Amino acid sequence: MLPAYDDSLGTAVATAPAGHGRKIVGRVVLDHDSRCLRRRRLMTEGGASFMVDLPQAVSLDGGDALVLQDGCAVEIAAAREPVLRIEGDLPRLAWHIGNRHCPCEIHADHLVIRADHVLEAMLAQLGARVTRSLAPFRPEGGAYGHGRTFGHTH
Structure with missing residues (x-):
């Protein structure tokens, strides 16, 4: 029922x-x-x-x-959800995250992505300081619109 x-x-x-x-x-x-x-x-x-x-x-x-x-x-x-706070060489780390089309929240002194053990290991191998956390996830929106992009029609 x-x-x-x-x-x-x-x-x-x-x-x-x-x-x-x-x-x-x-x-x-x-x-x-x-x-x-x-x-x-x-x-x-x-x-x-x-x-x-x-x-x-x-x-x-x-x-x-x-x-x-x-x-x-x-x-x-x-909502608070499992995320990774990333510190280190931010331009280089952001490039690797973006190369995997992973949504990323960008701050002046750190990056935030959803918790993912594969990306966490990759980032640590690249020298990042990675901290697990529970926090609201607010990734950067697409360059061709506000919020999320829903395709590559640009």
């Missing part, structure tokens, strides 16, 4: 950036993969369910919101 959904919040039909000023009626915590969505049923931390039905796939960041039909919003929070 399928679970019953009350969809008490209705349907999210748009998105809003952080600082949007709308009334927040709930919050969902999503990992990096789950923050890319178009159509999906979600449940807030408080247990209210709602449907997401957007015109196209979007990539959301923590602080962004899904706008419901009534104009209220459900806030997006970036």
Whole structure:
């Protein structure tokens, strides 16, 4: 038997950036993969369910919101997930990470990638200092658009 959904919040039909000023009626915590969505049923931390039905796939960041039909919003929070913090010769290490088409979060003094034992060993072999951590993952977006790129149509 399928679970019953009350969809008490209705349907999210748009998105809003952080600082949007709308009334927040709930919050969902999503990992990096789950923050890319178009159509999906979600449940807030408080247990209210709602449907997401957007015109196209979007990539959301923590602080962004899904706008419901009534104009209220459900806030997006970036979940903590297993990541690797990388320090060392950043240009060289970033080149090797990018050469493997691995999403990467770029900071002035370190890089962050998803935890991957093969990449961790490669980076250590290249002289990187690698630290395992649990943190929200917010990789750099593509050069030809905001957020994620969904192909090579550029």
